[in-house]
Amino acid sequence: MSQFRGFRGFSEANTYIFWNVDDYPIPNGLDTLSMKEIMEAQLEVMDFCGPVSIQAYASKNTFSDDELLRKFSEAGIKTSILREGGSKYSGIYSMLIDMYLCALRNPPPSNLFVLSKNMDDSSVLLHFRALDHREYGVRLSDAEPYWLPRNVNLAAQFLANLFHDETLLPNNNKRKAELPADSHLPQSQGRPKYDVL
Secondary structure, three states: OOOOHHHHOOOOOEEEEEEEOOOOOOOOOOOHHHHHHHHHHHHHHOOOOOOEEEEEEEOOOHHHOHHHHHHHHHOOOEEEEOOOOOOOOHHHHHHHHHHHHHHHHOOOOEEEEEEOOOOOOHHHHHHHHHHHHOOEEEEEOOOOOOOOOHHHHHHHHHHHHHHHOHHHOOOOOOOOOOOOOOOOOOOOOOOOOOOOO
């Protein structure tokens, strides 16, 4: 099996991004639509060419701002409130429920990008592994489980780094960041129309 099966086998598949806005807030100087376009552009650089859907999650406090919710809606990004209280993993379990529902509605192969922190719990990783085993290409921004090859998981970590990249500020937000030298990710030819969950 190719060491790049995660990219070659899933290049044309649907891509679903589950984005924790509290963990990865939009950088100052960018808006919701710009951030969506930047993520789509970087997916294209990494040869993820299928339709892209983004679902954003945040605390009730973050999403209490009606203007912010309107901007997400206008950008075509669905929003959900994270469950609060209990352990630090409560938020990621809220996201996992939607990931399973997404998997039920969308047959494999599909790409599931998870931009969130606090994913190192063994039970959480077990759920991700189950999805990955069923041909849902799981890519995690803040965890490197042994069953997920580093070069496959690199894509989610690369997307997460976009939230800290100063080259993406206004007047630079059309620039495509360079891929790491050791990534060996193929280039794509284009992306179908943006889709929502």
